[in-house]
Amino acid sequence: MSSTVIPFGPQHPVLPEPLHIKLVMEDENIVDAIPAIGYVHRGLEKLTETKEFTQNVFVVERVCGICSVMHAMAYCQGIEELMNIEISDRAKFLRVIWAELHRMHSHLLWLGLLADAFGFESLFMQVWRDREKVMDIMEETAGARVVISANTIGGTRRDLSKEQMVKINVTIDEIKKDLQQVEAVFLNNYTVKHRLVGRGILSKADAIELCAVGPMARAAGIPMDLRTTGYSAYGQLDFEPVTHPDGDNYARTYVRLYEVYQSIDLIKQAIAKIPEGEHVVPVKGNPPKGEVISRVEQPRGEVLYYLRANGTKNLERLRLRTPTFANIPSLIKMLPGSQLSDVPLLILTIDPCISCTER
Amino acid sequence: MLKMVENVFKNLVSKPATRMYPFEKREPFKDSRGQIEGCEIDKCIFCGICQRKCPANAIVVNKAEKSWEINQFKCVICNACVEVCPKKCIVASASHKTASAVKESLKIVQAEKPVEVEDASKVTA
Numbered sequence: 001m002s003s004t005v006i007p008f009g010p011q012h013p014v015l016p017e018p019l020h021i022k023l024v025m026e027d028e029n030i031v032d033a034i035p036a037i038g039y040v041h042r043g044l045e046k047l048t049e050t051k052e053f054t055q056n057v058f059v060v061e062r063v064c065g066i067c068s069v070m071h072a073m074a075y076c077q078g079i080e081e082l083m084n085i086e087i088s089d090r091a092k093f094l095r096v097i098w099a100e101l102h103r104m105h106s107h108l109l110w111l112g113l114l115a116d117a118f119g120f121e122s123l124f125m126q127v128w129r130d131r132e133k134v135m136d137i138m139e140e141t142a143g144a145r146v147v148i149s150a151n152t153i154g155g156t157r158r159d160l161s162k163e164q165m166v167k168i169n170v171t172i173d174e175i176k177k178d179l180q181q182v183e184a185v186f187l188n189n190y191t192v193k194h195r196l197v198g199r200g201i202l203s204k205a206d207a208i209e210l211c212a213v214g215p216m217a218r219a220a221g222i223p224m225d226l227r228t229t230g231y232s233a234y235g236q237l238d239f240e241p242v243t244h245p246d247g248d249n250y251a252r253t254y255v256r257l258y259e260v261y262q263s264i265d266l267i268k269q270a271i272a273k274i275p276e277g278e279h280v281v282p283v284k285g286n287p288p289k290g291e292v293i294s295r296v297e298q299p300r301g302e303v304l305y306y307l308r309a310n311g312t313k314n315l316e317r318l319r320l321r322t323p324t325f326a327n328i329p330s331l332i333k334m335l336p337g338s339q340l341s342d343v344p345l346l347i348l349t350i351d352p353c354i355s356c357t358e359r
Numbered sequence: 360m361l362k363m364v365e366n367v368f369k370n371l372v373s374k375p376a377t378r379m380y381p382f383e384k385r386e387p388f389k390d391s392r393g394q395i396e397g398c399e400i401d402k403c404i405f406c407g408i409c410q411r412k413c414p415a416n417a418i419v420v421n422k423a424e425k426s427w428e429i430n431q432f433k434c435v436i437c438n439a440c441v442e443v444c445p446k447k448c449i450v451a452s453a454s455h456k457t458a459s460a461v462k463e464s465l466k467i468v469q470a471e472k473p474v475e476v477e478d479a480s481k482v483t484a
Contacts, residue, residue, distance in 0.1 A: 052411075055439075058437045058439065144391070178366075182363060185363050
């Protein structure tokens, strides 16, 4: 049978960002998929070489808005390791609180986009209404909605007051209650399950071979979560990675949905355990000559920062590998064999962040 | 599914979650980073630290001219300048800047000391 090539993207209603995939089709079935990225390359890695290492916190945050806290966290952790700065315990807990709030808003965003992609508009609105509460917490505590610039080298830029922590606790309880109401629709609704169950299967072996990260790997049954390595204050908190054995769209929805609950639990634990103290330690001098690798678990998976300093105020090299870049091979593996109508959902379930990938 | 029904009925009787912007505006949070409004130029010592620390290169300080200039359309509102200013003379505001037809930068020049006309000290270029 002769094959047809259908270009998917870079402009497509389901894609918030420009990802281009050439789909080689035989009838309705996909036999091959050829990805093309490079539409939103901004040269941020190069830009970091011209900025001071303190300014770079603001640059790396803008690699990806949705996971900006984790980008800044990974960068700051790297520089702190390089300069042998021991940050206070309070700062570690504050970072965890903001990072988990960020994970919540990212996953709620994704759940909304998923509902939108399978055409369930009212569910999408319900989820995003709850997301707005998280955004309000972030604006109130850190000063901005998305790119909150909470991290700085040596700690955090702001502290949380007792009242703010009580308010966070109350708000996340509300979100938990609201989410429990819509949870059944995502996981038990007949129509929704029809679009999710058994579609886009990524087996455990494939996930390991293709180096899937984050919820992609966890949905394939691999309990891989960098937070279990105990960076920042995660070592002092009690949690288990959320996993699902199936590896299909449903499993990925399940993992992300339950990770919102996990984040709520982690924030509550962090607020209960946060010690008193300074939230920032002063930083003197430039990073000494040397190199460091810093890894952090983002909502989409593991981000890797490689920093090389040469003793001046500018870094010699900053290289970052984002989770979407690591998950694209898995996407390409999942596409052949599925139908054209499933492609938007399949692409969405890897939670693509293309501007992240291209930097 | 029944839980969602409860939600549906609640939505029928409750107020909308959205606001009728621009008729109804939300008050910005107290320490929200809305915009850099300007500089209290009489306090400014033209040290240029804000210019050096600005990650977006939005601020230009001219010691000879005694001027402080910010391009608010380049500014990423990180408030790094507010934090590093030794005289704390940069004014940050919690409310956002609205859209503008002309993208010009805000230039504030310090008046000569003997002159005591307040209005002439603020010149928008």
